[in-house]
Amino acid sequence: MSETLIDIVHLTKRFGAFTAVDRVSFSVARGEVLGFLGPNGAGKSTTMRMLAGFVRPSSGHASICGYDVQDEAVKARTCLGYLPEGAPAYRDMSVSDFLRFIGRIRGFDGAELRERVQHAVALTNLQDVSRLLIETLSKGTARRVGLAQALLHDPDVLVLDEPTDGLDPNQKHQIRALIRHMAPRKAIIISTHILEEVDAVCTRAIILAQGQIVADDTPLGLSRLHHTGRLEDVFRSLTVPDAA
Amino acid sequence: MMGSAVIIARREWAAYFASPVAVVFIVIFLAMQGALTFNAGHFFDRDQADLVPFFTYLPWVLLLLIPALTMRQWAEERRGGSIELLLTLPITPWQAVLGKFLAAWAFCTLAILLTFPFVVTVNYLGHPDNGAIAAGYVGAVLLAGGFLSIGAALSAATKNQVIAFVLAVAACFLLLAAGTATVSELLTRLSPDLAHIVRLASVADRFNNFTRGVIAARDVLYFASVIAFFLFLATLVVGEKRAE
Structure with a gap:
C-alpha cells in the first residue's frame, strides 16, 4: 500500500x-x-x-x-481540492474572474496565476464560456466550474x-x-x-x-x-x- | 495573513459594483444627507460657514444605511451555498470576516468622501475651519467602521436578512442614543454613575469631539476597540455557525 x-x-x-x-x-x-x-x-x-x-x-x-x-x-x-454539493460559486462573477479569485487565495499571481487558470479551464473544457457570468450557465457547466476550482492548484x-x-x-x-x-x-x-x-x-x-x-x-x-x-x-x- | 483578507476584500468590492447595491446606496446616502443638512439643518439660514448640521445628521443616516449594507454579508453566502466554498479554502474565518469588513469600510469611506460638495460649498460661502472639517471626516469614517463591525457580527449570527438589519439598527441606535442629552438627563435622575458609564460607552460624544476638530488618541482607541471587539465576535460566530 x-x-x-x-x-x-x-x-x-x-x-x-x-x-x-x-x-x-x-x-x-x-x-x-x-x-x-x-x-x-x-x-x-x-x-x-x-x-x-x-x-x-x-x-x-x-x-x-x-x-x-x-x-x-x-x-x-x-x-485539498473540494467540490461541495451543488457546486456553489460566486454567481455574479465571470468564470475566469471566479477562477482567478480562487487562484489568488491559493497563493498564485502573475504569469503563474494565468497559467493555472488557463490549465484548469482547458481540463474542464470551459474555454468557450470563460467570459460568461456563472449565473447564466447551465447546471452541467456550473458543475464543471466547480471542478475547475477544485483542480486549480493541482492538489494531492x-x-x-x-x-x-x-x-x-x-x-x-x-x-x-x-x-x-x-x-x-x-x-x-x-x-x-x-x-x-x-x-x-x-x-x-x-x-x-x-x-x-x-x-x-x-x-x-x-x-x-x-x-x-x-x-x-x-x-x-x-x-x-x-x-x- | 493579511493577503487573503485583501483578496477577499477586492472580490467583495467588485461584487458591490456588479449589482445595483453600490449605486443605490451612494445615491440614497447623498440624497438623505443632503436633504437633512439643507432642510432640517437649515444649512443656509444659519449664516455660518461650517458643517455642523452636516455632522449632526450624518450618524443617523449611517445608522439607517449601514445595516442595509451589512445584512447581506453572510446571509447571501449562506443562501447561495458559497459559504461552504469560502470557508473550505485555505483561509481562517478571521481572514474572511476581515476581508468583508475592509471592503464594506472602503465602500462607506467612498460614500462619505463623495459628500465633498458640502465642503466646497462652505468654502465658497465663507472661511470655515477646514481642520475641524477634516477631523470630522476622520470621525465619520471611524463611526462607519464601528457600525459596520456591529452589522457584520449580527449578519454572521442570523440567516435572516430582515432580522440582521433590524438588530443592527437597534444596536447602533442604542450606542448612538446613549450619548444624547435626553438619555443622559433621564439616566442622571436615576443614577449619576450609570449615566456617566453609559455616556462613556456611547459613540455620540466621541464623534462630536472629532467634529469640533479634536482628534484625541482615546477616541481613536475607542473606535478601534469597538471595531476589534465586534469583528472578533463575528469571527467566533462564523467559526461556530458556518454550516448552519
Missing part, C-alpha cells in the same frame, strides 16, 4: 438526537479513487463536509496529507461531491476520463448516485447506509456480494433493510 493521504477515524456527526454519520473510519492512499455510495441522507455529504473542515465532527478525527482538518485546517485545505487530495450530476453523457465521459487520468498521482473521493460510475472510475467503493459503512471493497469484490453480480442489486440489498 502506498502513502495514505486521507485518514478518517471514528468520525461521527450528530444533529440533536439524529446521528448523521456514525463512527465512520477509512483511509485513502495515493492512486486510489474511492466511490462514495449510499441512498440520500446516508451521510455522504456530511462526511465529505467534515473532511473538508466545513462541518465540525461531534467526535472522531480526519486528516488530509497528515494534517488534522480541525487543528491544522489551513494546512490540510492547502492539500480531491473530494468531489457528485461531480457528474447534471452533466450530459459526453461531459460525463470527459470528466470520468479526466479523473482516471489524474488518479495515479492523487487520492480521490467521489460521491455518486450513478452506479456505473463505480465501474468506470473507482478502484474501490464504500457504501454508506444510515451513517454507517456497510461495505468497503473493490468494485469486483462488491459485485460478488449478491448472487446476480450486479452492483445495483448489491446496493439495494445493503441499503434497503427488507430487500433480498
